[in-house]
Amino acid sequence: MSRKLFIYDGSDLTFSSLKLKDQVESYQNPVWIYKKEVITERIDWIQSWKGLGRLHYAIKANFHPEILKIMKDKNCGIDAVSLGEMKQAIKYGFVPQDIIFSGVAKSEAELTWAVENEIYQINVENQSELKKLIKITEKLNKKVNLGLRVNPEVDAGTHPGIATALKDSKFGLGFSDAIEALGMIQGQKNLILKSISFHIGSQIMNVNVFEKAIQTVKPFYAEARKNHPQLDRLDLGGGLGIDYHDADSDVDHSRWKQLEAIYTKELKDFGAFLLLEVGRFLVARSCVLISRVEVIKKTPSKNFLMLDAGMSLLMRPSLYEAFHQVLPLEKKSGAVESYTVVGPICESSDVLVSDFQFPMIEEGDLVAICDVGAYGASMSSNYNLREPALEIFI
Ligand SMILES: Cc1ncc(COP(=O)(O)O)c(C=O)c1O
Structure with missing residues (x-):
């Protein structure tokens, strides 16, 4: 059997049946959404x-x-x-x-x-x-x-x-x-x-x-x-x-x-x-971190997707190469492209995921970083004196 936690309802990403777009409208990004x-x-x-x-x-x-x-x-x-x-x-x-x-x-x-x-x-x-x-x-x-x-x-x-x-x-x-x-x-x-x-x-x-x-x-x-x-x-x-x-x-x-x-x-x-x-097994799946694409930068060898959430909020990828899926809240039609997803922190190791395939994505779009309920917010810091992110429970 299969009971996927992330499904697109048309072009809208749902997390455990929650349409994420509706949940995040009134919050400033980045924001942790828990179910x-x-x-x-x-x-x-x-x-x-x-x-x-x-x-x-x-x-x-x-x-x-x-x-x-x-x-x-x-x-x-x-x-x-x-x-x-x-x-x-x-x-x-x-x-x-x-x-x-x-x-x-x-x-x-x-x-x-x-x-x-x-x-x-x-x-x-x-x-x-x-x-x-x-x-x-x-x-x-x-x-x-x-x-x-x-x-x-x-x-x-x-x-x-x-x-x-x-x-x-x-x-x-x-x-x-x-x-x-x-x-x-x-x-x-x-x-x-x-x-x-x-x-x-x-x-x-x-x-x-x-x-x-x-x-x-x-x-x-x-x-x-x-x-x-x-x-x-x-x-x-x-x-x-x-x-x-x-x-x-x-x-x-x-x-x-x-x-x-x-x-x-x-x-x-x-x-x-x-x-x-x-620990992890109970809470990891309960949370997504919603983040905005601030900058798209294309170099001859690499495409960067730069988010407003990085290693100060979610340390696991930089700390031990942990993988998290990054899914756009709205799936747009267009050619799939490969991006290295990075955060805004002034460290080269602030890489969330390398060479991740995205459907058409633009600056200003929102993405969900998935399965971040365990060792996510509890490990976060205010490095670079970035504002803490709100945690919302549904
Ligand atoms: C002593 C001890 N017990 C339990 C845990 C929870 O582990 P997990 O979150 O993988 O279930 C940890 C975490 O590493 C631990 O150090």
């Missing part, structure tokens, strides 16, 4: 998995209050990687017991806040963090629930900029370090090992690597339980990818179903409370 239903549908897919303990939303993907409201209404927890993200979650209605705190270089202040507030779980990524926690819990005379983030060393086949489980990764503990960490925790009355956690990367399209990771982590979990009887959670991380070349809800759904089948096969009788930390 909430796209998010709720995906939460429902994942929460319908019978084996799931709790879905935690990786807030780094997008921390907008409207998105947090959706997550809260759907009874999701939060996966945060900084004090700022934890405070944002609290500000918009979550309680500390909803929060998993991940991240490679947590500061003493961040860990102190997490211990004081008795959050659900701190995912420890290295031994220095454990040492800090021993001191903090002693000083505060408080206990803390830990997840041990292990690195199963599987190559998720994703861009190196978003891979987190390669052998030399800064993320997580290799198994020999993890065994040492288990020993450190065992002697400490305030440190309670509740979870083994892993997260092998982002934008993963080959779901079989999740199976490999689970198979690698399961024996470690069993071993750890021998001396840590309170260990009863397995945190499977996030990372499920989407096809940025083809926005099709049915294809996304079947990719999730493939992953669900793997989780079920591997973990059906495992006995642990299963956690997920999903």
Whole structure:
């Protein structure tokens, strides 16, 4: 089956049945347009998995209050990687017991806040963090629930900029370090090992690597339980990818179903409370960034389409060569031409996409940059002191 998110109705681009031209009339460009239903549908897919303990939303993907409201209404927890993200979650209605705190270089202040507030779980990524926690819990005379983030060393086949489980990764503990960490925790009355956690990367399209990771982590979990009887959670991380070349809800759904089948096969009788930390898969498809063609410049070797939105708003293409479709809001008839689409920022790397085919397009036309709900607005900056773009929720 096929359920495309971007369809031309005559010459007008629709996004999940919204005629974009009608939506953007009253806003100044660039503007982010979100469709909430796209998010709720995906939460429902994942929460319908019978084996799931709790879905935690990786807030780094997008921390907008409207998105947090959706997550809260759907009874999701939060996966945060900084004090700022934890405070944002609290500000918009979550309680500390909803929060998993991940991240490679947590500061003493961040860990102190997490211990004081008795959050659900701190995912420890290295031994220095454990040492800090021993001191903090002693000083505060408080206990803390830990997840041990292990690195199963599987190559998720994703861009190196978003891979987190390669052998030399800064993320997580290799198994020999993890065994040492288990020993450190065992002697400490305030440190309670509740979870083994892993997260092998982002934008993963080959779901079989999740199976490999689970198979690698399961024996470690069993071993750890021998001396840590309170260990009863397995945190499977996030990372499920989407096809940025083809926005099709049915294809996304079947990719999730493939992953669900793997989780079920591997973990059906495992006995642990299963956690997920999903970001991109929930929110990426929910948003388009509408931008205006400011300049068309043709050189002997290249045609440039210069937009009023660039890397300061959407950093992913410059950061790790990520691809986003760019579709005109109005499809005009005329010869198709190839353009390199760039932004207005004073950096040569402000390239959105190279050699992209457009139907007839002119200065002043509006385009939609697709699938920008995850790691879009949350990564944007005001570099070049450009005005922030409005975020509109429908
Ligand atoms: C620890 C952790 N959990 C979850 C996620 C969410 O990943 P994704 O957005 O690919 O689902 C990330 C992002 O990289 C992460 O670092």
